[in-house]
Amino acid sequence: MHSLPVFLRLQGRAVILTGEGEAAAAKRRLLERAGARIVGEEAEAALAIVADGDEAVAARLRARGILVNATDRADLCDFTLPAIVDRDPVLIAIGTGGASAGLAKALRQRIEAMLPARLGALAAALYRARDAIRARWPDAGARRRAIDAGLGAGGVLDPLREDAADAVPSWLAGEEAGLDGGRLAAIRLASADPDELTLRAARLLGEADRIYHRGDVPRAILDRARADAARVVADHKPDRPGAGLSLWLEMAERG
Template sequence: MQSLPVFLRLTGKPVILTGEGEAADAKRRLLERAGARVVGETQEAALAIVSDGDAATVARLRARGILVNATDRPDLCDFTLPAIIDRDPVLIAIGTGGASAGLAKALRQRIEALLPARLGNLAVALHEARDAIRARWPEAAARRRGIDAGLAAGGPIDPLSDKAVDAMPDWLADNADAAADRLETIRLLSSDPDDLTLRAARLLGEADRIYHAPDVPAAILDRARADAVRIPAAVKPEAPGEGLSLWLETMA
């Protein structure tokens, strides 16, 4: 990963925009949608967009300690602007590190077609239900598992379902517990994460802890949740712990 994805709150904050023409107009619209106050090169700001990619302008701004995006000049960029899917307050950003804006756009169009228009409403409903969710699952680990089960594919509040928002009350009232503690085994076909099956990729994204043979490559482990515990082990554990645990081993 060559860049750290972040979402910046720009409401009321100055952002320098230089250049003219269609590229500048597009960047201005984007900044204004984010609530930024667009200013000129000589004014104070922490961020700048050089819409014509002018290297001299980039150099002047960088000399002032300003982080710069230079359109179509990834070699001059301190940050890049992703393709965006907006389901306010849900934002999905797709970046290629400046390698191909066309690829980012194509991926955005594919993914956007999958997401219901009411996805943002689900996020708002979950936010408003925080107290009810804590009451339903007082312990943090149980709460996370309960939310994961609700949001899982085919779950009561599956985010890809248009009916997820309407199902919130029934989901919170359901007394059924989340899935019992279990250990799943994944046998890796290769060291390439692109060879993961859909099931394996889904389990890696859900697991609480991952036990793995020493020869399991880091590229595979990187596909797991960031907060999942990684535990190197020579053999499959007999008592893996609460929630979902995985045992990863190579076919060899």
């Protein structure tokens, strides 16, 4: 991972913007949407955008300890500006580390077409229901599994459903079937390359509570699992994998 993605709260905070023309105007609009207070080069600020990619300006700002984005000059950038899918309060950022703004834009357009306009309303509804969710599922593990099931593909709260926000009350009132019984899914990996994971394998890695695996399963594959999922090296499938979803990973034998 070449960069650490972060979301900065800029409301009322100073950001330096230099340069003229359409590139500067576009950056100004973006900063204004985020609520930033736009200032000139001599002002005090933690961030700066050099919209014309001027190397000398970027060098002066960096010498002052200011983090700089220089348009079309990836070599001068301390941070890059992603393509953004805005479903407030849901934000999806697509970055390429400055390699190709066109690719980031193309991916944004694809994702825009996939996501319902009311996705933000679902996030807001879940936020308002957070106390009721804790009361419904006091145990943290059971609560996470209930949320995963509701938000999963085809679930009551499937984020790709336009009416998912309206379904939160009925989801809270319903019965969560099979969330605590535990299940084990086995994945035999044909390749050590995480980019060659099947859609099913990638989805299960993102959902699993714990990963049982042989010692030869590459770390690059394990890194595709949830960060908080337990990793357990084992010689064989567990007889009692535990509550929630567990995975058994092993490499396929090569003939």
